[in-house]
Amino acid sequence: MIAVARTFSLVGVEAEPVYVEADVGRGLPAFTIVGLPDTSVRESRERVRSALLNSGFSFPMQRITANLAPAHLKKAGPGFDLAIAAALLASSGQIDVHVLDRYALAGELALDGTIRPVPGALAMAEATRSLGLQGIAVASQDAGEARLVDGLEVVAIEHVSRLTDLAAGSLASVPREATPDLCGPSQDDAPDLEDLRGQPTLRRALEIAAAGGHSMLLTGPPGAGKTLAARRLPSLLPPLERGEALEVLRIAGACRGAGNGILPVGRPFRAPHHSASARALIGGGSPPRPGEVTRAHRGVLFLDELGEFRRDSLEALRQPLERGSVTLARAGGVVSMPCSFMLVAASNPCPCGHGRDSGRCECNPAFAARYASKLSGALADRIDVQIQVDRPSAAALSGDPGEPSRRVRDRVRQARERQESRLGPGRCNSATEGPELRRTGCFDEGAGAALELGHAQLGLSGRGWDRVLGVARTIADLGGEAQVTGLHVSEALNLRRRGGP
Amino acid sequence: MNRPGACDDCLRRAWLVAGLADRIEAGLGSARREARELLALEDGRLAEAVAAGDAERILETARAADTAAAREAVERTGLWATCRHDAVYPGRLRDARDAPAVLFGRGSEGLLRELSEEPAVVTIVGTRRPSAHARDLAESLGARLARAGAVIVSGMAHGIDSASHEGALSAAGRTVAVLGGGAEIPSPRGQARVYRRIANEGLIVSELPPGTAPRRWTFPARNRIMAALGRMTVVVEARSRSGSLITAAIAQDLGRDVGAVPGRVGDPGAEGTNELLRAGAHVVRGPEDVLDALLGAGAGRATIASSRGGSSLEPELAAVLAAVSTGSASCDEVARTCELGPPAAASALVRLELAGLVRSDSAGRYRLPA
Known part of the structure; x- marks a missing residue:
């Protein structure tokens, strides 16, 4: 008799349905798993055998074949254990086969039959709903995450022996609050901007970047406060909305598993080390896994020591930065993952950190030039706000704490509301193309004249021109002004690094 | 002629x-x-x-x-x-x-x-x-x-x-x-x-x-x-x-x-x-x-100053230009010296730069042109 259980395989951050067909028939005792399983899936045989024997079930001494369909999709990981066990039990008549039509199953088995959590419970729960099933059975640690999906019954199952209860309908489903609160770590738990003392220009740049969602490049000597400032950026951003929080949680769940089901309020902050490969940044592998850009979705991606990153890693960031999504084309198919993040990069002006104009630079010129080219290449042209950061004065360091994040966040929120009323919900100036900005932005004559001059004197590229337009619009939004004037444009030009001598 | x-x-x-x-x-x-x-x-x-x-x-x-x-x-x-x-x-x-x-x-x-x-x-x-x-x-x-x-x-x-x-x-x-x-x-x-x-x-x-x-x-x-x-x-x-x-x-x-x-x-x-x-x-x-x-000595500075059209500048720009003329200055320093907010100081510096009266270097400091 053939039984079919439903489970999922994670591709990127989405759950793809996988059908586990089990056939227990006559023949020499054997247990085979087919359908492109990797080693961890093939080892599932040993876990399933032990778990069933240790839970009071019998393991049929017959020829057992488990097929994971669709056959073309590569399957990896131990998340298929529970579904394989259930299909096998149903096929050998130990549980009612109809339970498999009502519930999808996802979980890893321990040898004693305990069920362990798997990555991507939220994505799997969403996929279960779109398959039209009644519910999903997951490990109790995964239940919190899965129950965030509306209109779906979630059953927490701690042990494989409880499959009998599930089939009998005697296993209670996890109660679901009508609208679970966003109660994860909030911005108030993140490092606060009041720690940044002095440095008014840097503060202003952070506020503008947060208000318009603009990417930033901070250049300055070691100890100037670049990292300190970047880590405080998430605290200036408006809290996540429910939909965004679900996206963030789905990605986090797909990466590490066993999310606690608490929707985060604060925005993600990812700071990959500069040795990161292009694949680590944008994602990859087989099956494809999300990279740092996706894990920074709806939050901040911080690249410290930009000049030390490998060139190919930086080049790979261009498309994700512009599109807000990353598309990986592999032999196995095309995978798309969301990644709308704010890029914040920090760098020393040259490898020794003093800067080529300081007179104290000790760098080998060729090396320094290669370093500088990474800071001024095609990636840098896509960065809207580029400023130099100086070491703060002693007076500023011993002075009063700066304005706290809470107050800055209020202004940022108002500026974002103005952008949304002009551009539409969820949109901001940084994600708006030049033509639309010009059409909707209300630039007055002074703004046009300042831009013309900037183009002639500061050598702005066409893209640079559009970026300045966007930043100038954000500055006006922060000031609550309808018109963008020459003053706004000239301040925006100051936030655009020019090629030094 | x-x-x-x-x-x-x-x-x-x-x-x-x-x-x-x-x-x-x-x-x-x-x-x-x-x-x-x-x-x-x-x-x-x-x-x-x-x-x-x-x-x-x-x-x-x-x-x-x-x-x-x-x-x-x-x-x-x-x-x-x-x-x-x-x-x-x-x-x-x-x-x-x-x-x-x-x-x-x-x-x-x-x-x-x-x-x-x-x-x-x-x-x-x-x-x-x-x-x-x-x-x-x-x-x-x-x-x-x-x-x-x-x-x-x-x-x-x-x-x-x-x-x-x-x-x-x-x-x-x-x-x-x-x-x-x-x-x-x-x-x-x-x-x-x-x-x-x-x-x-x-x-x-x-x-x-x-x-x-x-x-x-x-x-x-x-x-x-x-x-x-x-x-x-x-x-x-x-x-x-x-x-x-x-x-x-x-x-x-x-x-x-x-x-x-x-x-x-x-x-x-x-x-x-x-x-x-x-x-x-x-x-x-x-x-x-x-x-x-x-x-003759001293003629240089006077001629240059008058050719800058110092008098025709807005008072705010003139103050910022004066703050820069003592040496190189960052935007923060100019803001402090002239008691301006950072936005106003940044905008004034860029307007002066566009007019060719100041220059910025790769470290983001402003100075008079060489």
């Missing part, structure tokens, strides 16, 4: 020199005589010196030359000619013993007349392969001196020469290019763009009649014209055997002021200029020093 004009004798001399150009080139190789020395000779001795056997015949041909045809050639190429005996011939050029008989030129005739009267005529020369810093400096020196009312004379060569012309042009100032070939075509060819701008907005002159291609000797030869035209010659950057040093030496011979921009000690690119300074040339750190040397 008289149009520029040249007498028959002077025109014949000019064509004689052009006709002997190849022999002079060859003669310099064997006889090791300076072009200037040759050009100071009168017709007979010159022909004797470079074409011993043929001298008589050459002189005969030159004497019989058709000056009407010569004048027509000048007109046809869109040039004019002025000779030593003409009223508009630049007065300072007469100081040179070996001054050219005729100057051919195109561009502003008004500027040609002003060359004699203007006290601040500055010749800026230097290497054809300058450091980026020196090139910037030459450009800003050209721009700011021109803005202060000076006439900038140079040789349109690559590097420092063309940078100082471009500086003067960017400030809508007056500039004169002295070429080493006929004035109707750009030499070097790579400077055609600068040539066209100077032809339209400034003045281009040469001692060689139209149709004469530049030779090796014509470049040091035109240096004597540049040195004589300027009241001061400034060398921006020069190696130890640079042609610019010839210009400086001629200027010195003529009793003109010579200035040099100090370079880093030990930098081979600045060895020539540093050597000039050791020999007593004026130290040139900026346009103020040039104007001080020409017009």
